[in-house]
Amino acid sequence: MFKRPHYIALGLVVLLTLIVLNLPNHTASQLKLAIGSFFLPLFGLSKSVHQLRERGSDALVPRPTLLKENDQLRLTNQELLIRAMQGDATARENEQLRQLLGWQKQSSWKLKLANVIARDPGNWWHVIQIDAGSRDGISQDMPVVIATGTNAALVGRISAVGLASSQVSLIGNSDCKVAALVPATGDMGVVTGIASPLDNTLVTLSYLASNSNLKPGQMVFTSGEGKIFQKGIVIGQVAEDSHQAELGYTEARVKLAADLGKLEEVWVLIK
Amino acid sequence: MNWLNTILIFLVAFVAVFLESVFDGARNFLGAQIDLLPALMVYAALTASLMTMTTLAILGGLWFDSLSANPLGISVLPLFAAGYAIYLRREMILREQLYAQALLGLLASAMVPALTVLLLSMRREAPALGWGSIWQWLVMSVGGAVLTPVCFRLFDGLHHALNYRPMLENSFRADREIRRGRN
Numbered sequence: 001m002f003k004r005p006h007y008i009a010l011g012l013v014v015l016l017t018l019i020v021l022n023l024p025n026h027t028a029s030q031l032k033l034a035i036g037s038f039f040l041p042l043f044g045l046s047k048s049v050h051q052l053r054e055r056g057s058d059a060l061v062p063r064p065t066l067l068k069e070n071d072q073l074r075l076t077n078q079e080l081l082i083r084a085m086q087g088d089a090t091a092r093e094n095e096q097l098r099q100l101l102g103w104q105k106q107s108s109w110k111l112k113l114a115n116v117i118a119r120d121p122g123n124w125w126h127v128i129q130i131d132a133g134s135r136d137g138i139s140q141d142m143p144v145v146i147a148t149g150t151n152a153a154l155v156g157r158i159s160a161v162g163l164a165s166s167q168v169s170l171i172g173n174s175d176c177k178v179a180a181l182v183p184a185t186g187d188m189g190v191v192t193g194i195a196s197p198l199d200n201t202l203v204t205l206s207y208l209a210s211n212s213n214l215k216p217g218q219m220v221f222t223s224g225e226g227k228i229f230q231k232g233i234v235i236g237q238v239a240e241d242s243h244q245a246e247l248g249y250t251e252a253r254v255k256l257a258a259d260l261g262k263l264e265e266v267w268v269l270i271k
Numbered sequence: 272m273n274w275l276n277t278i279l280i281f282l283v284a285f286v287a288v289f290l291e292s293v294f295d296g297a298r299n300f301l302g303a304q305i306d307l308l309p310a311l312m313v314y315a316a317l318t319a320s321l322m323t324m325t326t327l328a329i330l331g332g333l334w335f336d337s338l339s340a341n342p343l344g345i346s347v348l349p350l351f352a353a354g355y356a357i358y359l360r361r362e363m364i365l366r367e368q369l370y371a372q373a374l375l376g377l378l379a380s381a382m383v384p385a386l387t388v389l390l391l392s393m394r395r396e397a398p399a400l401g402w403g404s405i406w407q408w409l410v411m412s413v414g415g416a417v418l419t420p421v422c423f424r425l426f427d428g429l430h431h432a433l434n435y436r437p438m439l440e441n442s443f444r445a446d447r448e449i450r451r452g453r454n
Contacts, residue, residue, distance in 0.1 A: 122387075
């Protein structure tokens with residue numbers, strides 16, 4: 001039944017698998033990015049087709065609708081400019097007070113817009129690829145957010161960086177745990193994982209104090225613990241009453257503010 | 272013919288991995304992304320050489336893992352195992368029959384994710400699994416069963432478009448020509 005070519009094929013596969021799986025982390029991730037870069041022309045093509053389709057649909061929008069939209073955007077722009085001025089003034093005041101108190105200087109963040117070019121083809125990871133890499137100033141562990149109304153909602157963190165593309169681990173993925181704070185009650189916990197593989201809008205907020213009593217609708221923000229995510233980024237809202245979990249902790253389900261299934265553009269917070 | 276078949280298989284595998292990562296139709300509608308590589312492994316195991324099938328498992332697995340959070344190389348062994356199991360019995364399989372193609376697609380598409388998750392667990396990785404994963408597994412298996420016959424039709428069409436048509440045999444043979452007349 002087994003002939004020489006069979007042994008060669010079997011040996012080849014087993015040997016190659018063992019070698020690749022046992023490569024050092026850095027080498028494996030570099031190899032992964034190198035193999036993944038073969039797909040870049042196809043991603044470029046896909047992006048161009050998407051842009052062409054968008055331009056085509058834009059050309060069909062009637063002029064009055066465009067003018068109305070333009071007016072609205074102008075108003076929003078003015079409002080945001082005023083808010084930015086207020087923010088700058090507050091930041092200056094904050095800086096002066098920090099100097100007076102002798103506190104450590106806070107580093108400011110820059111933003112980099114990136115397009116989502118791919119999702120994990122498997123069903124057991126919550127990971128996306130974006131079209132910004134080390135040449136755009138992206139590095140490991142940078143927070144990724146999207147704008148929702150006037151707030152920034154947390155999406156995840158950069159988990160691998162290539163030259164022109166990066167991998168983002170979304171909230172709920174096993175390697176993207178987020179320290180969270182519920183300002184209404186002062187409770188702190190950790191977003192540990194998604195509540196169900198079929199619904200990536202619900203995550204589990206674990207390690208809450210045993211006496212915490214969260215109610216639906218309470219906002220959940222990043223607490224700034226852990227140094228990866230700055231304090232005050234919106235994570236979502238408590239979806240149901242908290243309940244006792246194993247080991248004496250309390251858990252709650254949180255409805256994410258960012259719709260992770262429909263991401264097209266994201267912002268990377270560059271330190 | 273063989274080289275063309277091999278190149279076409281690799282090309283389709285490459286495009287399939289790309290499409291899986293770009294199009295979210297099945298994921299948004301059914302809650303799971305359907306993997307096209309097991310269906311291709313079934314096709315390769317039934318129609319191509321052992322070396323082509325092995326190379327497909329290696330390349331397909333590496334391409335898939337490069338776009339995924341999977342550790343690089345983890346998908347190679349499950350794909351090869353599915354293809355090799357079919358390859359060993361391929362002389363006894365009615366490969367032209369639709370139900371045989373669908374059944375093999377179902378088995379391969381069920382086996383590959385199960386083996387991959389098993390290998391991930393053995394490496395102490397923490398994939399996002401739960402009760403919903405059973406539904407995802409079913410969708411992947413049934414999706415693979417549907418796509419395998421489609422894969423066979425696709426390759427038939429590609430061969431039809433890219434290969435020379437086989438020359439039909441004529442019953443006329445010059446050495447058997449009956450010469451009539453007096454000479």
